[in-house]
Amino acid sequence: MSALKIKKGSTSHSAYNLRPTFSDVEERHTLAVLVENEPGVLARVIGLFSGRGYNIESLTVAEVDHTGHLSRITIVTAGTPQVIEQIKAQLGRIVSVHEVHDLTVEGPSVERELAMFKVAGQGDKRVEALRLADIFRANVVDSTLESFIFEITGAPDKIDAFADLMHPLGLVEVARTGVAALPRGD
Amino acid sequence: MTRQMTGAKMVVQALIDQGVDTVFGYPGGAVLPIYDEIFQQNSIKHILVRHEQGAVHAAEGYARATGKPGVCLVTSGPGATNAVTGLTDALMDSIPIIVLTGQVPTFMIGSDAFQEADTVGITRPCTKHNWLVKETDSLSGVIHEAFHVATAGRPGPVLIDIPKDVQFATGTYTPPKPSTSHYQPQVKGDMEAITELVAAIETAKRPIFYTGGGVINSGPGASQLLRELVDATGFPITSTLMGLGSYPASGKHWTGMLGMHGLYEANMAMHDCDLMINIGARFDDRITGRIDAFSPKSKKAHIDIDPSSINKVIKADIPIVGDVGHVLEDILKVWKSRGRKTNQAAMAQWWSKIDEWKAVDCLKFKQEGKTIRPQYALARLEALTKDHDRYICTEVGQHQMWAAQYLGFEDPNRWMTSGGLGTMGYGFPASIGVQMGHPEALVINVAGEASWLMNMQELGTAMQFNLPVKQFILNNERLGMVRQWQELLHGERYSHSWSESLPDFVKLAEAFGAKGIICSDPDDLDDAIMEMITHDGPVLFDCLVEKHENCFPMIPSGKAHNEMLLGEAETQGVIDAKGSVLV
Numbered sequence: 001m002s003a004l005k006i007k008k009g010s011t012s013h014s015a016y017n018l019r020p021t022f023s024d025v026e027e028r029h030t031l032a033v034l035v036e037n038e039p040g041v042l043a044r045v046i047g048l049f050s051g052r053g054y055n056i057e058s059l060t061v062a063e064v065d066h067t068g069h070l071s072r073i074t075i076v077t078a079g080t081p082q083v084i085e086q087i088k089a090q091l092g093r094i095v096s097v098h099e100v101h102d103l104t105v106e107g108p109s110v111e112r113e114l115a116m117f118k119v120a121g122q123g124d125k126r127v128e129a130l131r132l133a134d135i136f137r138a139n140v141v142d143s144t145l146e147s148f149i150f151e152i153t154g155a156p157d158k159i160d161a162f163a164d165l166m167h168p169l170g171l172v173e174v175a176r177t178g179v180a181a182l183p184r185g186d
Numbered sequence: 187m188t189r190q191m192t193g194a195k196m197v198v199q200a201l202i203d204q205g206v207d208t209v210f211g212y213p214g215g216a217v218l219p220i221y222d223e224i225f226q227q228n229s230i231k232h233i234l235v236r237h238e239q240g241a242v243h244a245a246e247g248y249a250r251a252t253g254k255p256g257v258c259l260v261t262s263g264p265g266a267t268n269a270v271t272g273l274t275d276a277l278m279d280s281i282p283i284i285v286l287t288g289q290v291p292t293f294m295i296g297s298d299a300f301q302e303a304d305t306v307g308i309t310r311p312c313t314k315h316n317w318l319v320k321e322t323d324s325l326s327g328v329i330h331e332a333f334h335v336a337t338a339g340r341p342g343p344v345l346i347d348i349p350k351d352v353q354f355a356t357g358t359y360t361p362p363k364p365s366t367s368h369y370q371p372q373v374k375g376d377m378e379a380i381t382e383l384v385a386a387i388e389t390a391k392r393p394i395f396y397t398g399g400g401v402i403n404s405g406p407g408a409s410q411l412l413r414e415l416v417d418a419t420g421f422p423i424t425s426t427l428m429g430l431g432s433y434p435a436s437g438k439h440w441t442g443m444l445g446m447h448g449l450y451e452a453n454m455a456m457h458d459c460d461l462m463i464n465i466g467a468r469f470d471d472r473i474t475g476r477i478d479a480f481s482p483k484s485k486k487a488h489i490d491i492d493p494s495s496i497n498k499v500i501k502a503d504i505p506i507v508g509d510v511g512h513v514l515e516d517i518l519k520v521w522k523s524r525g526r527k528t529n530q531a532a533m534a535q536w537w538s539k540i541d542e543w544k545a546v547d548c549l550k551f552k553q554e555g556k557t558i559r560p561q562y563a564l565a566r567l568e569a570l571t572k573d574h575d576r577y578i579c580t581e582v583g584q585h586q587m588w589a590a591q592y593l594g595f596e597d598p599n600r601w602m603t604s605g606g607l608g609t610m611g612y613g614f615p616a617s618i619g620v621q622m623g624h625p626e627a628l629v630i631n632v633a634g635e636a637s638w639l640m641n642m643q644e645l646g647t648a649m650q651f652n653l654p655v656k657q658f659i660l661n662n663e664r665l666g667m668v669r670q671w672q673e674l675l676h677g678e679r680y681s682h683s684w685s686e687s688l689p690d691f692v693k694l695a696e697a698f699g700a701k702g703i704i705c706s707d708p709d710d711l712d713d714a715i716m717e718m719i720t721h722d723g724p725v726l727f728d729c730l731v732e733k734h735e736n737c738f739p740m741i742p743s744g745k746a747h748n749e750m751l752l753g754e755a756e757t758q759g760v761i762d763a764k765g766s767v768l769v
Contacts (some may be wrong), residue, residue: 036368039318040306040310040318041306043307043310044310047310047311051311062294082497085492085496085497086497089492089493089494089496089498092493093339093340093492093493093494094496095314095315095335095369096315098368
């Protein structure tokens, strides 16, 4: 990545940001890392982040190609352009890593996350929670007389927004999967 | 041809097929089947060390002096954890070694069994890659791949953890074949970037080559190409500690080592250059000093096989990812085809500037009185051994820097020192590894008494295997570099930087059956060194030197290249609070 390259299709910033390589402005990037599906491979990747002091905002991992023994790790990280460039180079030299893609700069991409919210309450609050869930296209996956579990899928900021709304309505517990992402088009 | 055999036999067969002639190791419960196979063959020599750390450093020394990967064999648990320092050392200095560890049987892993440790977990951050082999059928493939990973791209240490039941079980052995794994680092540099560099070479007014261990790791051919390029362009060249020997110290364009204790002319030229060509070095903090004042006026080209080295510390204007040998070949080809141009007029001026800096003679010293100065000891060692087929190892500290300054290296692979990790205790076992690789050569470990004591048990190894390594100890009864920093940074409060109760090194040598020599008088030094060289066997040379000597020149922490200290005068207070937090 050369200095002052106009960033294409960022998901978190304007597409017209100029980004000098040695800027000290922190950016959020979504990385897709294809790795050999073998024991310890996740430890290699997260050990790199902890050992070198990089941030992990979210991380998802699962096997995506059974015959090719490949897993896909999606990492959302934040850092200055220099740090992001280092993270990618460091990931690239792990022997078990096949490919590293920076979805934030490589073109438009889709990011999705799944979350479950347990909301407990009675009366108006319970009705309001259900109404908001409908607006957010969240599904009710469990229900008692005093609680719901909502399942919601969306971009991380949509899930954040839903969480903010559920808080005053009796939010008890949240589980989030972290971001999975794919580049758009072919 | 595939064959059925036990896992233990596979290990030995795979090593033989990989061309291994020497293994450094220490047996234990979890590797007994492999030791049983070693007992029943004659192709591989096994060197029994006295501590597993020694095995790894010996393998490192062997690898660096021969250019072939070094191999170690140790047991599970403590055997593996004792190897960790050596693995980290090899990782920092990019040395190809293969460490085989025994492990408790697969069905006992995780049960806190006797001598069980999570070896792959512990060594994951200090190896280039590691494997736990759970099936005998995959063992030979993993070993062959381990040799590929250790030596391909930027070299480094790898570890294979082999449970005892996998060693006993029978499986299918597959002989080595060219690696088909996805790990195939790029060796050819980008031609567009290479052409850009050649264009910069043609017009540069104040160029300098800044070379590192990558040149040595790329093989002797890379050193040859470097010499051709340097001599053809007439550009000055400096090198890191790791790269000494890739260009000869007697060469016309040599300006000496650079960095914290580098030569004045090398550091000044780095600071003032307009084109810096970094070949296989990584802008280590010992080299750059203060980053924001590092060579402010130069365009920087950076050739490195590891993409993560580029832009890690210093922004490269012309980044070239590739193997040094391949890239140098292409640079020469393009430069020659474009008419071998350089800016001759500017070069003459640049050299006259460098000659002014050289005239400062930053390494000058006077040997006066009846106490040996360490610089004098090394100058005499250089004079009396330089015509020998000589290999030098060092420990870590002042003596290491003096050795780098006062000894001349004419060829690659003749200088073994712990650069990145700075491991005290490295040099003695490394010298054993070097001697195994070059049985007829003169192998000298320049040491400090404190470093040397860290792995002194290996004197037993040297004696048992008749390895005539020479231990040249500059004994100042101090942790010299620590003492120097305490003098400069901590108000001369010498907290725990001297050793009481040092051994009588002559008696210590004799206790192991080795030869001990003590020398304290400068007038006796030459004879004593000659006695050391001519003795057929290991020698412990106790050279009593000035106790309060400091190592100069020095770039103080947090300072720039052009702010070097040249000597004792006014060293107090030069390092400010910001600099003193640096190491």
